[in-house]
Amino acid sequence: MIKNFSTPLFMLLFSCFTMAQSSYYFDNKEIKSGTKEHFLIPISTANNSTLIPVTVFNGVKNGKTLGITAGVHGYELAPIMAAQRLITSIDPKKLTGVVIMVQIANMESFLGRSPYVSPIDRKNLGRTFPGNKDGSNTEKVANYITENIIAKADYFLDMHSGDAPEDLIQYGAYYSNTEMPEISNIGKEMAIALGFNHVVVFNTDGKNYMKKNELSLYCTAESFKRGIPSIDIECGRMGIMEETAIKKNEQSVINLLEHLKFILGKSQKSETEKPSIISNRIYTESKFDGIFYPDKKAGEYVKKGMKLGHVTNYFGEVLQTVYAEDDGLLMLIIATPAINKGETLTVIGKTS
Structure with a gap:
């Protein structure tokens, strides 16, 4: 029988107990502490159907939730392949909190090798948020991501690269608004933590998509509009499978997880150079x-x-x-x- 409840041993045990991560539930399935689960989410309309592959990592300690999307444009291959690697490089046994990662948001664009738009309904998923649960294939995908990933996130990351015709530099980006200074600043620090030489500011002051009754259009604009610190990666070009870009995407996500204290460790990014800011x-x-x-x-x-x-x-x-x-x-x-x-x-x- 423990009589002295202030003993260091008891306090240590109590602290460990309170910090232990409980099970997390996604799509009506339990993800136990320190494990990950894969999901293939079916999306159907009267005329066609698609799937959204999602991996949920549930850490060993309670914490925040990070939402990640890759493949909003299905021909942007570097972030899609980086997401495949992150399935194994994110270890839930070393994780605090929860990471929900959409592996390929626009599956039909990916399978159809279709830049920008889905070959099913010719809509651009990256211009469709928050979507429509009763809409076309692309609109339903946007709605699912909005309601089941963005709505559950405390932080949000959307991974992109240059599409088929686009020669594009690598950079991180964050959403900013003068009426949301705290959220904007958290996003800025997140974007810097990614480890790119350049950081782009998406200034949303006066933008129509920030108005309450207007469509957000962009994936991260929807999350930012909801008060979630939101950032983008642009890393890769012309839909090319460049190993350096794939590795950079993967490492940038690990850098972000370290910055947000989801995992403990020392980043491989340069600590001597500050990124240039493109506003x-x-x-x-x-x-x-x-x-x-x-x-x-x-x-x-x-x-x-x-x-x-x-x-x-x-x-x-x-x-x-x-x-x-x-x-x-x-x-x-x-x-x-x-x-x-x-x-x-x-x-x-x-x-x-």
Whole structure:
């Protein structure tokens, strides 16, 4: 019989008991402490169906919940393959809290090798949130992620890369709003912790998608709108299976878990360099359908007036010459020939 309830031994045992993680329930299934479970979530309409693969990691200690999505665009392969590796590199026996990871949000885009949109309903999942439970295939997928992953998260990460035609630099990004300073600052620290050389600010002040009755459109815009610190990864280019980009995606998630104290450890990211912050981006669109010839590559610093490429018709006649509209970092440039009127050709970031 223990008579002295203030003894160090009793306090230690009591502390361990109170910190022990309870079972977590997802899709009506129990995930016990220190384990992970895989789910294939069916999504059906009257005309078609799809699946959403999800892995839930339940740690050994109570904590927060991190939601992660990969494959919102199914041809962005580097983060999708990184998510496959994270199935094993996130150890629930060394985890505090819960991680809910969507392996491939847009399965039909992935299987159909379809950039940007699902081949089933031609909708862009990355422009469909919060979705519609009675809508099309893509709208139902967005609704499921919104209600079952985003709504359960304390922090949220959406993993992207350059889609099939996009030569894109690597960066972390966070959502910011002057009316949400605390949440914005947590997101900023999360984005910096990812370990990229550049961090982009998604300033949402005055944006229509932040209004209560407007669609959020973007996955992380939906989570941020709900008061959840929200960040993006952009790592990879042109839908290429580059090992360096896959590893960087994987390590960035581990860095984030360490930063948020989901796991204990020392990050492999550089501690000597602070990332440049990109708060302003300049977009240049094509004025014509045709063929684009890029003269530069993503990651180059350009000067105002510098030629970046040109658009021709189908007979080689130049229709539009594209010049840098300001000094800055060339974040994105279309690297494949086909171009449609109104599509983005280049993005220049102003760094600080």
